[in-house]
Amino acid sequence: xxxxxxxxxxxxxxxxxxxxxxxxxxxxxxxxxxxxxxxxxxxxxxxxxxxxxxxxxxxxxxxxxxxxxxxxxxxxxxxxxxxxxxxxxxxxxxxxxxxxxxxxxxxxxxxxxxxxxxxxxxxxxxxxxxxxxxxxxxxxxxxxxxxxxxxxxxxxxxxxxxxxxxxxxxxxxxxxxxxxxxxxxxxxxxxxxxxxxxxxxxxxxxxxxxxxxxxxxxxxxxxxxxxxxxxxxxxxxxxxxxxxxxxxxxxxxxxxxxxxxxxxxxxxxxxxxxxxxxxxxxxxxxxxxxxxxxxxxxxxxxxxxxxxxxxxxxxxxxxxxxxxxxxxxxxxxxxxx
Amino acid sequence: xxxxxxxxxxxxxxxxxxxxxxxxxxxxxxxxxxxxxxxxxxxxxxxxxxxxxxxxxxxxxxxxxxxxxxxxxxxxxxxxxxxxxxxxxxxxxxxxxxxxxxxxxxxxxxxxxxxxxxxxxxxxxxxxxxxxxxxxxxxxxxxxxxxxxxxxxxxxxxxxxxxxxxxxxxxxxxxxxxxxxxxxxxxxxxxxxxxxxxxxxxxxxxxxxxxxxxxxxxxxxxxxxxxxxxxxxxxxxxxxxxxxxxxxxxxxxxxxxxxxxxxxxxxxxxxxxxxxxxxxxxxxxxxxxxxxxxxxxxxxxxxxxxxxxxxxxxxxxxxxxxxxxxxxxxxxxxxxx
Numbered sequence: 001x002x003x004x005x006x007x008x009x010x011x012x013x014x015x016x017x018x019x020x021x022x023x024x025x026x027x028x029x030x031x032x033x034x035x036x037x038x039x040x041x042x043x044x045x046x047x048x049x050x051x052x053x054x055x056x057x058x059x060x061x062x063x064x065x066x067x068x069x070x071x072x073x074x075x076x077x078x079x080x081x082x083x084x085x086x087x088x089x090x091x092x093x094x095x096x097x098x099x100x101x102x103x104x105x106x107x108x109x110x111x112x113x114x115x116x117x118x119x120x121x122x123x124x125x126x127x128x129x130x131x132x133x134x135x136x137x138x139x140x141x142x143x144x145x146x147x148x149x150x151x152x153x154x155x156x157x158x159x160x161x162x163x164x165x166x167x168x169x170x171x172x173x174x175x176x177x178x179x180x181x182x183x184x185x186x187x188x189x190x191x192x193x194x195x196x197x198x199x200x201x202x203x204x205x206x207x208x209x210x211x212x213x214x215x216x217x218x219x220x221x222x223x224x225x226x227x228x229x230x231x232x233x234x235x236x237x238x239x240x241x242x243x244x245x246x247x248x249x250x251x252x253x254x255x256x257x258x259x260x261x262x263x264x265x266x267x268x269x270x271x272x273x274x275x276x277x278x279x280x281x282x283x284x285x286x287x288x289x290x291x292x293x294x295x296x297x298x299x300x301x302x303x304x305x306x307x308x309x310x311x312x313x314x315x316x317x318x319x320x321x322x323x324x325x326x327x328x329x330x331x332x333x334x335x336x337x
Numbered sequence: 338x339x340x341x342x343x344x345x346x347x348x349x350x351x352x353x354x355x356x357x358x359x360x361x362x363x364x365x366x367x368x369x370x371x372x373x374x375x376x377x378x379x380x381x382x383x384x385x386x387x388x389x390x391x392x393x394x395x396x397x398x399x400x401x402x403x404x405x406x407x408x409x410x411x412x413x414x415x416x417x418x419x420x421x422x423x424x425x426x427x428x429x430x431x432x433x434x435x436x437x438x439x440x441x442x443x444x445x446x447x448x449x450x451x452x453x454x455x456x457x458x459x460x461x462x463x464x465x466x467x468x469x470x471x472x473x474x475x476x477x478x479x480x481x482x483x484x485x486x487x488x489x490x491x492x493x494x495x496x497x498x499x500x501x502x503x504x505x506x507x508x509x510x511x512x513x514x515x516x517x518x519x520x521x522x523x524x525x526x527x528x529x530x531x532x533x534x535x536x537x538x539x540x541x542x543x544x545x546x547x548x549x550x551x552x553x554x555x556x557x558x559x560x561x562x563x564x565x566x567x568x569x570x571x572x573x574x575x576x577x578x579x580x581x582x583x584x585x586x587x588x589x590x591x592x593x594x595x596x597x598x599x600x601x602x603x604x605x606x607x608x609x610x611x612x613x614x615x616x617x618x619x620x621x622x623x624x625x626x627x628x629x630x631x632x633x634x635x636x637x638x639x640x641x642x643x644x645x646x647x648x649x650x651x652x653x654x655x656x657x658x659x660x661x662x663x664x665x666x667x668x669x670x671x672x673x674x
Contacts, residue, residue, distance in 0.1 A: 059604075061603075224600075229595070244603075246600055246603075258566070258598065259595040260592045260593065260595035263561075264611075265609060265611035266582075266611030267396075267611065269610075269611055269612055269613055269616060270610070271609070271610040271611075272599070272602060272609045274601075274604065275606050276604075276606055
């Protein structure tokens, strides 16, 4: 008899911060794989700021999650039944399995997870999409070169913490922006950032000028809002602004103001560019080789904050991202694998 | 005896739109050239939106004009006295001679004006910095390729009108934005634009969707403000936004809002880049060869709006730019050369 499968579905589109009314918890028998498919038991669910965007019914880089659909989510799980020759029962895999206890996959986007390199949750962070986002965002979009001064917001988050370490490893001076003294201390003391600015401490503009008296060459932005605008004020000539995300505005009920200092791009002959990690699919192996090599040799610290609970805790765990309660990659563990 | 030389100097920095109190009119004897210098009698003064920025005491790509200084301005004049072996008496030249009747130059930035190609005023427009700005902005920054849909604001202005024609000549579909039906008719009927949108006619967003139902590949922005924000809403994947200017906000007394739709850059993997024409100095000959060739063979229409007056009319003529009273390059003619 199939085990029961609890799932988190989108009940209604949130206005502002998601809450209990956003989600519907459903339970049904675990699915059976068809030919060429496998069933995975989900152990670790990824919580990503981008998820908030997937809940809005707007044109974007992926279709919105539909009302009644299981919430889209990256996850790590173990194959428990397989009719797919590439995936064997017992194997650990990551993939877009969704916020549920069991999922069927045809293998699209699924990747083997190697526990000898790092524990399963790391494959949703430094060794998953956040790590690859940092990698391509800095190298391809930000075009970092040794000697650059690189400013990173959301620096204690899943993407930012990897981005800073990549920039350091390539000879850049790295300044992180994070909320609170503990995160800032982690950046400078554990991850090797040259400086960290606590944006909650006040005097942000002055702190930024002190940390980067000659300005910045690259700004890797995860937050948007006032911090983006302040960063624009300190661009150096030919600076690159990488738009990775804008978490400060994701739950706004009115469109947040745009960066009023965007003409700094003109004065400084600078560039602001957005990117989507999925466009780099044919180069994932390159990024994964670099990232797993760095984790293996100890030069890249992969940190996950693993919350324990049931899949029904997905919503409350997601909201931890929006008030800054995570350091490193936020993951919800729902089963021992 | 030296002729008298009336000059327009910056009396005080304007708040909002410049007015009579911004300028001081002074008269003194025309200057004598020193060794390696020449004196030019100014015939045509260029009026440029960027001049407004030069009046503010802020860090920018050039130092601000200082209080009491002769206003910085490009001009075309005739050499009336010369101790410079590269410039002979009687020769027509363009250069940064300033808002005055006579100026001394050591030849820096001065270029010969060839009346057999186009009349003097054209050398301040299509064959001057506006033309070169359009050229490098579209080709190097906007990276136009045949088949692109190119949107241009300020399209009936000195830069925009040339930009649209360059894009057409390279096989792009070109949509211009201008104020009023006469300018729009000029763009489509005389310059060959595929479409023109009168931003004063209302329903701008809808008109933009109709003119570019599949979106735009390149946006060449001269105006900023709401029009920039609307353009961001219709970017295609890998679009390039070229920030050339932002005339809609140049006289604002509060910082104008930034483009709230900037996350369209992320969704569409698009780039927004600023540039300064002076960085292309070593390639001016390339642009001038292309532009003068196109004027000569009739494929580039160079249009100037030549106002007649004295140098003291500089201020009122400049303000014509800010309420859209010019079509093509705005020039003040102060002497027959």
